[in-house]
Amino acid sequence: MSTVLDKFLRYVKIDTQSQDGATTVPSTDKQRNLASLLAQELNDMGAQDVVYDKAHCYVYATIPSNLPEGKTAPVIGFISHMDTSPAVSGENVNPRVVAYEGGDIVLNAEKNIVLTEKENPELAHFVGKHLIVTDGNTLLGADDKAGVAEIMTMAQELLSNKNLVHGKIRIGFTPDEEVGCGVDFFDVEGFGADYAYTVDGGNLGELEYENFNAAGAKLIIDGHSVHPGSAKNKMLNAILLAQEFQNLLPVHENPSATDGYEGFYHPDSITGSVDHVVVDYIIRDHNMEKFEQKKRFFLQCADFLNAKYGKKLFTVDLKDSYYNMKEKILPENAHLIDNAVRAMEEAGVTPTIVPIRGGTDGARLSFMGLPCPNLCTGGLNYHGRYEYACVESLESCVEILKNIAALYAE
Numbered sequence: 054m055s056t057v058l059d060k061f062l063r064y065v066k067i068d069t070q071s072q073d074g075a076t077t078v079p080s081t082d083k084q085r086n087l088a089s090l091l092a093q094e095l096n097d098m099g100a101q102d103v104v105y106d107k108a109h110c111y112v113y114a115t116i117p118s119n120l121p122e123g124k125t126a127p128v129i130g131f132i133s134h135m136d137t138s139p140a141v142s143g144e145n146v147n148p149r150v151v152a153y154e155g156g157d158i159v160l161n162a163e164k165n166i167v168l169t170e171k172e173n174p175e176l177a178h179f180v181g182k183h184l185i186v187t188d189g190n191t192l193l194g195a196d197d198k199a200g201v202a203e204i205m206t207m208a209q210e211l212l213s214n215k216n217l218v219h220g221k222i223r224i225g226f227t228p229d230e231e232v233g234c235g236v237d238f239f240d241v242e243g244f245g246a247d248y249a250y251t252v253d254g255g256n257l258g259e260l261e262y263e264n265f266n267a268a269g270a271k272l273i274i275d276g277h278s279v280h281p282g283s284a285k286n287k288m289l290n291a292i293l294l295a296q297e298f299q300n301l302l303p304v305h306e307n308p309s310a311t312d313g314y315e316g317f318y319h320p321d322s323i324t325g326s327v328d329h330v331v332v333d334y335i336i337r338d339h340n341m342e343k344f345e346q347k348k349r350f351f352l353q354c355a356d357f358l359n360a361k362y363g364k365k366l367f368t369v370d371l372k373d374s375y376y377n378m379k380e381k382i383l384p385e386n387a388h389l390i391d392n393a394v395r396a397m398e399e400a401g402v403t404p405t406i407v408p409i410r411g412g413t414d415g416a417r418l419s420f421m422g423l424p425c426p427n428l429c430t431g432g433l434n435y436h437g438r439y440e441y442a443c444v445e446s447l448e449s450c451v452e453i454l455k456n457i458a459a460l461y462a463e
């Protein structure tokens with residue numbers, strides 16, 4: 054069995070699901086099971102400076118430079134996250150490797166859960182290859198244990214093969230990425246890399262350095278509750294006020310009507326009654342100017358309605374969440390993209406540069422002083438029971454990581 058597959062299958066069987074809204078760090082204690090295993094394996098393979106930050110559940114390690122005396126290279130970091138999405142269970146993951154010859158893949162005959170060609174046309178690219186699938190009861194956890202397994206395999210190969218020349222490489226494994234807290238306690242200074250890559254993307258060849266600018270907008274609506282029988286000209290129903298507010302926003306600027314570089318407003322949750330309603334919106338746009346415009350417009354809608362009703366019924370609590378890392382990558386750190394493209398081409402992979410319609414830990418790290426684009430892992434259909442990964446893609450991703458290490462040592 055290939056090393057990366059062996060590691061991958063070992064890691065996905067360890068349940069590391071993170072939990073939304075937890076007050077502890079990490080959000081779930083079980084993430085430590087993988088963290089301590091990785092620290093152990095890094096020590097066993099001869100990595101240096103292996104640090105398992107038990108308090109926050111981060112693992113760091115160094116692969117020392119083997120450059121000839123007098124030669125220097127920038128320190129390159131590779132980072133992936135150990136947790137899996139709260140969306141679907143990661144308990145008792147039961148992966149299966151399928152030699153794919155085309156057609157549908159029955160994941161679970163009993164429950165009639167099928168990965169169909171019709172819904173997954175990209176399956177056609179994998180005919181003749183090997184796919185790792187679930188038994189339909191859980192997610193697979195390729196997000197991001199594919200990244201973890203690839204980094205660990207790269208580390209092992211760089212440490213054991215003296216012919217692979219590289220500068221100092223730093224490795225970081227993080228908890229709680231899926232609940233938005235992956236880099237809250239990441240020690241950027243201690244990590245000490247000049248540049249880094251997160252290995253947390255999807256299909257083979259994907260390379261990402263543009264993500265959304267993101268904000269959360271809590272819309273708080275204070276209505277006026279009166280008995281419905283005597284409410285005429287008195288009641289102000291906060292539910293209807295929420296609807297009125299939503300109707301002011303551009304109809305087509307929502308997630309289900311946008312893609313590529315198109316931004317949106319998205320009411321993500323709503324709670325309340327006649328008296329009081331809270332709507333949590335998220336606002337997204339790749340372009341900073343349009344992002345600022347969207348936020349201004351949102352506030353103007355509240356002002357407009359407050360003026361209409363002659364009292365402050367609408368309050369907006371607006372907070373930026375993260376920004377587009379592009380401004381930290383281009384132009385001065387374009388080498389991160391150039392080298393990733395070269396590394397892919399040398400591994401026989403065609404790079405596809407795509408804007409992320411979300412954020413990455415690398416986006417936050419980029420603004421914490423560590424420029425950090427995102428590399429593919431070879432997994433697809435993340436966060437669900439139809440998640441799968443291609444064995445040959447995992448192997449190519451290991452090649453890509455090794456090639457990047459080599460390119461920075463040139």
Ligand SMILES: [Zn+2]
Nearest residue numbers: 196197230253
């Ligand atoms: Zn991920």
